[in-house]
Amino acid sequence: xxxxxTPRSIAGGLIAVALLAVVFLGPTNARAAETFSFGPxxxxxxxxxxxxxxxxNFSETxxxxxxxxxxxxxxxxxxxxxxxxxxxxxxxxxxxxxGRFDLRFVATATEPLPVGSECEGKASYATGxxxxxxxxxxxxxFAQIRVHRVPAARxxxxxxxxxxxxxxxxxxxxxxxxxxxxEAVAAxxxxxxxxxxxxxxxxxxxxxxxxRHAKPADxxxxxxxxxxxxxxxxxxxxxxxxxxxxxxxxxxxxPNLPEEVAVKPPAPFTGSAELLRTPESTFTWTxxxxxxxxxxxxxxxxGPRFSARICNHKGCASRGAESDASGS
Amino acid sequence: MNAWARLLAAAGAVLVVLAIPAGASAAPKAHxxxxxxxPPAVQGAVNLGKxxxxxxxxxxxxxxxxxxxxxxxxxxxxxxxxxxxxxxxRGSLAGGRVRADFGAxxxxxxxxxxxxxxxxxxxxxxxxxxxxxxxxxxxxxxVSLRGEGGYFAVSTGSAAGxxxxxxxxxxxxxxxxxxxxxxxxREQVEPETGGSLISAxxxxxxxxxxxxxxxxxxVALRAAHADxxxxxxxxxxxxxxxxxxxxxxxxxxxxxxxxxxxxxSPPGDHPATATLKPGAPFSGEASxxxxxxxxxxxxxxxxxxxxxxxVPLAGPRFSSTLCVVSTLVKPEGxxxxxxxxxGAEESTGTGEQG
Numbered sequence: 001x002x003x004x005x006t007p008r009s010i011a012g013g014l015i016a017v018a019l020l021a022v023v024f025l026g027p028t029n030a031r032a033a034e035t036f037s038f039g040p041x042x043x044x045x046x047x048x049x050x051x052x053x054x055x056x057n058f059s060e061t062x063x064x065x066x067x068x069x070x071x072x073x074x075x076x077x078x079x080x081x082x083x084x085x086x087x088x089x090x091x092x093x094x095x096x097x098x099g100r101f102d103l104r105f106v107a108t109a110t111e112p113l114p115v116g117s118e119c120e121g122k123a124s125y126a127t128g129x130x131x132x133x134x135x136x137x138x139x140x141x142f143a144q145i146r147v148h149r150v151p152a153a154r155x156x157x158x159x160x161x162x163x164x165x166x167x168x169x170x171x172x173x174x175x176x177x178x179x180x181x182x183e184a185v186a187a188x189x190x191x192x193x194x195x196x197x198x199x200x201x202x203x204x205x206x207x208x209x210x211x212r213h214a215k216p217a218d219x220x221x222x223x224x225x226x227x228x229x230x231x232x233x234x235x236x237x238x239x240x241x242x243x244x245x246x247x248x249x250x251x252x253x254x255p256n257l258p259e260e261v262a263v264k265p266p267a268p269f270t271g272s273a274e275l276l277r278t279p280e281s282t283f284t285w286t287x288x289x290x291x292x293x294x295x296x297x298x299x300x301x302x303g304p305r306f307s308a309r310i311c312n313h314k315g316c317a318s319r320g321a322e323s324d325a326s327g328s
Numbered sequence: 329m330n331a332w333a334r335l336l337a338a339a340g341a342v343l344v345v346l347a348i349p350a351g352a353s354a355a356p357k358a359h360x361x362x363x364x365x366x367p368p369a370v371q372g373a374v375n376l377g378k379x380x381x382x383x384x385x386x387x388x389x390x391x392x393x394x395x396x397x398x399x400x401x402x403x404x405x406x407x408x409x410x411x412x413x414x415x416x417x418r419g420s421l422a423g424g425r426v427r428a429d430f431g432a433x434x435x436x437x438x439x440x441x442x443x444x445x446x447x448x449x450x451x452x453x454x455x456x457x458x459x460x461x462x463x464x465x466x467x468x469x470x471v472s473l474r475g476e477g478g479y480f481a482v483s484t485g486s487a488a489g490x491x492x493x494x495x496x497x498x499x500x501x502x503x504x505x506x507x508x509x510x511x512x513x514r515e516q517v518e519p520e521t522g523g524s525l526i527s528a529x530x531x532x533x534x535x536x537x538x539x540x541x542x543x544x545x546x547v548a549l550r551a552a553h554a555d556x557x558x559x560x561x562x563x564x565x566x567x568x569x570x571x572x573x574x575x576x577x578x579x580x581x582x583x584x585x586x587x588x589x590x591x592x593s594p595p596g597d598h599p600a601t602a603t604l605k606p607g608a609p610f611s612g613e614a615s616x617x618x619x620x621x622x623x624x625x626x627x628x629x630x631x632x633x634x635x636x637x638x639v640p641l642a643g644p645r646f647s648s649t650l651c652v653v654s655t656l657v658k659p660e661g662x663x664x665x666x667x668x669x670x671g672a673e674e675s676t677g678t679g680e681q682g
Contacts, residue, residue, distance in 0.1 A: 256596030258656045279591040280561070281534040281553040281652065315659025317533075318556040 034164045039121065042087045042156035044105050046130055054143035056136065058101065062086070066093035066101065068136055070143045075294050077138065078237040091130065095234055099136030105154055106131055113155060121160035127153050139295030179313070180209040182261055182275065184285055184306040186321065200231040205289070205301040207263055209249055219243035223265035225291040227299065238293045242266055253277065259310050259317035268292045273302045275310060283308060283319035362504045366497040370421045374438065374467045374489040380480040382635060384473070386428070386436060392416045393513050394428035396473065398480055398635050406583035409609060411635040414517035414575040424491065431574040434473035440491055441465050457497035464490045476636035519566030519579040521548050526583070527562065530554040531661030534592050536602050536616060538626050538641060538648040545569035549641045551590045551604050552662065555655055561590035563606040565632045567639060578634035580609055595652045600624070602650050609633040614642035616650050624648065624670055647671050
């Protein structure tokens with residue numbers, strides 16, 4: 001009887017092919033400076049205070065997208081729609097029942113904007129007002145605005161050519177800052193979605209445990225909930241982030257099963273959840289953990305439709321989502 | 329040396345040579361420095377169709393290897409059952425005439441009749457020499473084969489098939505390619521165990537292996553759970569023996585056994601335990617128990633039905649080993665843990681045929 005070598009050979013072959021692809025398809029010289037060109041373009045934006053302690057930013061970009069960001073009380077909700085319009089002085093966007101924007105930018109002052117030593121080109125920054133009419137109301141009215149005149153700014157630039165000489169981009173944060181990360185994701189795809197299609201709806205729960213001596217002690221664990229909805233004309237991205245002390249994240253299986261985790265995050269989360277290893281060496285992600293995004297009913301964050309992955313400094317353990325399960 | 333293996337290796341080398349100048353446009357053009365010689369060879373196949381639920385075929389490889397393969401695939405559980413019988417054929421594959429004796433299973437005596445023009449395999453245009461030819465047609469003569477206990481039976485005078493001819497080729501390559509080693513008849517029949525592609529890529533978090541090498545027959549079992557996959561283990565078993573001078577290799581592989589098929593104690597738990605109950609074509613169940621770090625047992629009624637043979641997969645004749653890891657403690661998975669083989673006792677006897 002022989003130990004099969006084929007899978008390893010195939011895996012090795014795949015790795016070799018990937019390496020070859022990286023070598024041949026990658027930049028010809030990673031150490032050399034990279035040059036990027038973009039523009040010309042402009043973006044117009046405004047910030048204002050909404051109801052119930054929330055702030056609202058909105059902007060229209062050169063690519064024909066209109067964004068509205070509602071931020072406050074630890075939550076961020078982004079609404080985006082494609083207008084298809086070329087950016088100009090006239091901002092128009094229709095968010096259906098949530099609201100409409102029909103504003104004209106009136107500049108009162110313009111000054112050149114430095115583009116930095118790495119870039120060649122010209123840019124300017126104009127301040128002034130957006131005048132006209134706009135109203136926006138989030139689900140259940142947790143934040144709303146109604147304006148006819150609002151201070152605004154407009155950045156515009158000619159074609160910019162920038163040289164990036166810094167080599168590799170620095171990693172986001174020092175890896176030692178994080179001890180353990182846990183993430184559970186439930187994604188729903190359209191029936192005819194292709195292999196690389198974005199999900200119609202994606203719900204993510206993430207817990208990050210920081211370094212043992214990170215200060216303040218009652219902020220050593222971050223809990224994040226994200227809900228991204230791409231279906232329809234308007235995409236909505238909701239995000240909630242709260243900090244909590246270490247006692248909110250427990251590891252009941254230590255030392256033999258450090259992949260087992262129990263979480264009980266603070267409000268706006270409710271309930272608790274556990275990732276447990278079964279005798280079959282699979283994982284269950286169960287509990288009554290839920291989160292309440294502003295303007296929405298509580299959303300459950302556990303169940304078989306969630307994939308889950310926990311990583312520490314040595315490695316990761318994961319479970320796949322059960323696609324035919326209904327979850328919450 | 330298998331000419332087709334050599335041909336594929338040369339093809340890979342030529343493709344690499346061709347890819348290098350395309351990928352590095354600024355680099356000077358690569359100059360092939362070596363010549364890979366692909367020797368002439370012929371191989372053929374006879375498709376005997378489905379009999380008793382099994383697909384039956386015979387493959388011929390230079391210089392004189394004939395392998396009778398009896399197999400079936402179950403899509404629902406990604407399960408495959410296969411038995412291979414090996415023999416040395418007489419005659420000339422290049423001349424299209426072969427006679428092979430598979431002992432108690434039967435024999436074949438066939439002549440190849442090409443139908444239609446031969447198809448040129450335009451794989452290696454960079455090479456010097458006549459291009460390989462692919463011929464389809466019918467093998468005509470006598471086929472009389474019957475599996476152990478009659479699990480399949482074929483008796484025919486004609487069957488569809490093919491003959492592939494590789495002529496001597498000289499291929500310029502930049503670097504010599506490590507070529508696969510020559511495989512004996514035994515090696516071509518012997519079942520291979522060791523896991524699926526999924527296991528190799530993801531790594532396994534639990535695995536159980538058992539082997540019985542006594543009584544002139546080697547029987548091996550492996551059950552494993554790959555990291556991140558859902559309930560249900562992948563389970564495979566293999567058996568190898570000689571029936572007279574004929575090597576016989578059998579394999580059963582289920583990539584997705586039912587939920588609860590392999591259940592183990594958590595990593596680091598004492599005593600370590602495991603239970604395996606994979607379902608058909610396996611039957612019964614078996615238990616692993618480590619009463620101390622130095623002593624463990626593998627007992628139960630677990631058996632497997634290979635095509636043509638049913639054998640037990642647990643008992644005192646089996647050596648066994650169990651691995652259960654946490655990938656946050658041992659991220660390499662079970663593949664890189666030293667096995668702890670224990671348990672085989674001296675005895676004789678073989679399984680039950682049919």
